Each structure stands twice: as C-alpha cells, then as structure tokens.
Amino acid sequence: MTGWTLDDIPWHAFDAAAVDADLLAVVKTAALVEANAADYVAYLNGVFADDRAFLAEVARWGREEQQHGAALGRWAELADPSFDFARALADFRAGFQVPQGVSESIRGSRAGELVARQVVETGTSSFYSAIRDATAEPVLKAIAGRIAADEFAHYRLFQTHFARYQSARPLPLRTRLAVAATRFSEAEDDELGWAWFAANVLPKDSTATYRSGVHTRAYTARALRLYRRSHIDNGVRMLLRAVRLRPGGWLFRLASGGLWRLLRLRVATLPA
Ligand SMILES: [Fe+2]
Numbered sequence: 479m480t481g482w483t484l485d486d487i488p489w490h491a492f493d494a495a496a497v498d499a500d501l502l503a504v505v506k507t508a509a510l511v512e513a514n515a516a517d518y519v520a521y522l523n524g525v526f527a528d529d530r531a532f533l534a535e536v537a538r539w540g541r542e543e544q545q546h547g548a549a550l551g552r553w554a555e556l557a558d559p560s561f562d563f564a565r566a567l568a569d570f571r572a573g574f575q576v577p578q579g580v581s582e583s584i585r586g587s588r589a590g591e592l593v594a595r596q597v598v599e600t601g602t603s604s605f606y607s608a609i610r611d612a613t614a615e616p617v618l619k620a621i622a623g624r625i626a627a628d629e630f631a632h633y634r635l636f637q638t639h640f641a642r643y644q645s646a647r648p649l650p651l652r653t654r655l656a657v658a659a660t661r662f663s664e665a666e667d668d669e670l671g672w673a674w675f676a677a678n679v680l681p682k683d684s685t686a687t688y689r690s691g692v693h694t695r696a697y698t699a700r701a702l703r704l705y706r707r708s709h710i711d712n713g714v715r716m717l718l719r720a721v722r723l724r725p726g727g728w729l730f731r732l733a734s735g736g737l738w739r740l741l742r743l744r745v746a747t748l749p750a
C-alpha cells in the first residue's frame with residue numbers, strides 16, 4: 479500500500495533555479511500518462527472480471543498511479559506556472575484512448591497480461607529512478623524517489639499474481655518472451671507521443687496537429703538521456719525475472735550490455 483500522500487511532499491523546498499527545461503517537459507508528459515490510469519483499471523476489470531481478490535489490488539494500484547500523475551502535475555505547475563495540468567490532461571484524453579470494453583487480454587491470456595504489466599512497471603520503476611538520480615531539484619527528487627518505490631511494489635504485485643496464473647496454466651517461455659518483447663517495443667507507441675504533444679506542443683500552439691513519429695521521438699530523445707548504466711542493469715534483472723529467467727550470469731551480461739549500447743546509439747541519433 480502506498481505510504482504517502484501529496485501532503486508528504488516537501489513542496490516548500492522547491493528550487494526554481496534547479497529546474498531543467500528538458501526534464502520539465504518529460505515530467506509534464508509522464509504526469510498525463512500516470513493521471514490516465516483509470517482507463518487501465520477499467521481494462522483490467524474487463525480482463526480479470528471474476529478475480530475479485532486481484533481486482534481489489536488493481537483498484538488500489540490505479541489510485542496510486544493517479545496520485546503519481548497528481549504529484550508530477552503539481553510539480554510541473556510549480557516549475558512552470560503557465561502549465562495547466564487539467565487542460566493538458568483533457569487534450570491528451572481527447573486524442574489518445576486505451577482500448578475499452580474488452581473481456582480478454584490483448585496479450586492472449588491472463589498470465590500474458592501479467593507479464594506485460596511487469597514489463598510496464600519495470601519501465602516506470604527504472605524511469606523514475608533515473609529522474610530521481612538526474613535531477614538536482616529537491617522536490618522532484620523526493621517525488622521521483624517515492625514513485626520509483628511504488629512502481630517497484632507494483633512490479634512485485636503483478637509478479638505475485640502472474641505466479642498464481644502461471645502455476646495453474648503455464649505459459650511456455652517462448653510466449654512469455656514474445657509478450658515481454660512486444661510490450662517492450664510498444665514503449666515508443668502513440669501514448670507517450672500524444673502525451674508529449676498535449677503537454678508541450680498544444681499549450682504553445684493550439685492549432686498544431688499531432689504527428690506520431692515527430693512527437694514520440696521528441697519525448698524519447700529527452701527521456702532516454704536520463705538513464706545511467708545502473709538503471710539499465712536493474713531494469714534488465716527485473717525483466718529477466720518477469721519472464722522467469724535467471725537474473726544473472728551470461729544472459730544478464732548479454733542483455734544489459736546490448737540494451738545499454740542500443741540506448742547510447744538511440745541517444746546519439748535522436749534529435750537534440
Ligand atoms: Fe506510476
């Protein structure tokens with residue numbers, strides 16, 4: 479259970495001189511995606527309709543994700559008083575929608591859905607750890623540290639329930655890997671591109687139109703620069719555990735070395 483509220487954040491310690499413009503733009507984007515969590519709660523309610531115990535935890539998970547959005551949105555408004563979080567969220571929701579009204583996971587099974595959820599929480603846990611370590615602004619550091627801890631707890635939550643479905647009807651390794659790889663590759667899909675557009679483009683030009691590749695790359699270029707090797711190593715260990723492979727040894731070295739090189743390459747080739 480989340481151990482904090484917005485009142486626990488040391489807002490008074492805010493230091494405007496320590497705000498980095500690129501990181502602010504990334505935080506605005508993340509705030510919108512987090513604040514949109516209710517759509518994912520609805521989706522999981524459809525997929526796990528008769529699993530009451532799990533859905534009770536999903537409801538709490540959704541509240542925590544929304545709180546992440548509220549904390550980041552409030553920080554962004556503090557750092558940029560011209561930023562209207564509610565307005566940007568409305569624009570984002572008008573442009574991007576999570577699939578609704580489904581009764582089966584788009585991952586093919588409940589166990590597959592829980593593999594995908596672990597991949598997402600690995601991503602967010604690494605992302606907020608990277609923000610915590612990248613920023614010199616004390617309030618953002620405090621927020622990102624708390625969120626990173628929550629995301630790791632979410633990863634463990636989905637892992638626990640994955641183990642339950644996996645023991646009832648095991649997914650073979652190739653399926654677990656395929657779901658994880660598919661979800662991993664979706665990290666650069668339209669959700670973040672749209673959030674970037676609503677948070678950083680529309681407020682400056684209300685007549686602008688969304689361009690998938692351009693806006694997704696604009697976000698990705700700034701987000702990827704935040705990561706250090708330690709974040710990638712921890713993330714790869716979490717991903718290996720998510721698909722039930724040993725989080726050490728040659729496979730870990732191969733995957734973390736490869737991912738780190740890929741990330742450096744992307745950072746070098748994306749727009750500045
Ligand atoms: Fe979150």
Ligand SMILES: [Fe+2]
Nearest residue numbers: 599602629632
């Ligand atoms: Fe999360």
